[in-house]
Amino acid sequence: DAGITQSPRHKVTETGTPVTLRCHQTENHRYMYWYRQDPGHGLRLIHYSYGVKDTDKGEVSDGYSVSRSKTEDFLLTLESATSSQTSVYFCAISEGQESSETQYFGPGTRLLVL
Amino acid sequence: AQSVTQPDIHITVSEGASLELRCNYSYGATPYLFWYVQSPGQGLQLLLKYFSGDTLVQGIKGFEAEFKRSQSSFNLRKPSVHWSDAAEYFCAVSSGTYKYIFGTGTRLKVLA
Numbered sequence: 001d002a003g004i005t006q007s008p009r010h011k012v013t014e015t016g017t018p019v020t021l022r023c024h025q026t027e028n029h030r031y032m033y034w035y036r037q038d039p040g041h042g043l044r045l046i047h048y049s050y051g052v053k054d055t056d057k058g059e060v061s062d063g064y065s066v067s068r069s070k071t072e073d074f075l076l077t078l079e080s081a082t083s084s085q086t087s088v089y090f091c092a093i094s095e096g097q098e099s100s101e102t103q104y105f106g107p108g109t110r111l112l113v114l
Numbered sequence: 115a116q117s118v119t120q121p122d123i124h125i126t127v128s129e130g131a132s133l134e135l136r137c138n139y140s141y142g143a144t145p146y147l148f149w150y151v152q153s154p155g156q157g158l159q160l161l162l163k164y165f166s167g168d169t170l171v172q173g174i175k176g177f178e179a180e181f182k183r184s185q186s187s188f189n190l191r192k193p194s195v196h197w198s199d200a201a202e203y204f205c206a207v208s209s210g211t212y213k214y215i216f217g218t219g220t221r222l223k224v225l226a
Contacts, residue, residue, distance in 0.1 A: 031212055033212070041218060042118075042217055042218045043216040050212075100211060105159075108155075
């Protein structure tokens with residue numbers, strides 16, 4: 001158990017509304033990640049963070065922004081939700097303080113955009 | 115570019131039978147390799163990983179995987195499957211950085 005929680009676990013929203021998902025970790029890991037999981041695509045990286053206020057884009061970052069104001073929290077915001085952003089979102093951390101360390105995943109947030 | 119292929123989308127085995135899930139990767143150097151398992155509605159749990167050394171790695175829940183450089187493969191095996199092993203299995207490759215490339219997954223069904 002890597003001490004990762006995600007909230008909310010389920011959310012239904014309407015197209016055009018902003019949505020924020022939260023990832024919280026309790027073990028002071030430096031690296032945190034947001035992925036989305038879609039059938040036929042596996043997991044794809046949206047954004048990642050390598051420290052407080054240090055973030056960078058992943059392969060599917062369009063339409064998403066992130067913030068990390070504290071080590072323990074990594075927020076993912078859908079600025080104006082679209083139906084294509086209906087997905088399951090996973091937060092992950094790299095064990096320890098290096099990006100080369102093994103990634104561990106949170107329980108996921110299931111988002112439905114109507 | 116790195117890539118991971120899991121050729122089998124679905125696999126069905128009988129309880130007690132042996133299991134092999136295939137994973138092939140494309141990467142120029144020695145990769146870091148992982149197998150994760152995902153039960154319905156759950157997150158991904160690490161089964162095992164290969165960074166270097168012995169090419170046969172043991173994981174949790176009785177799983178093992180063998181790294182074969184000549185075949186660019188990292189297949190997951192279990193000698194006797196239990197009904198609780200029914201889940202989706204993901205292979206992933208990394209260059210040793212934050213960037214993981216995941217396969218599209220293999221869904222395992224276990225028949226009683």
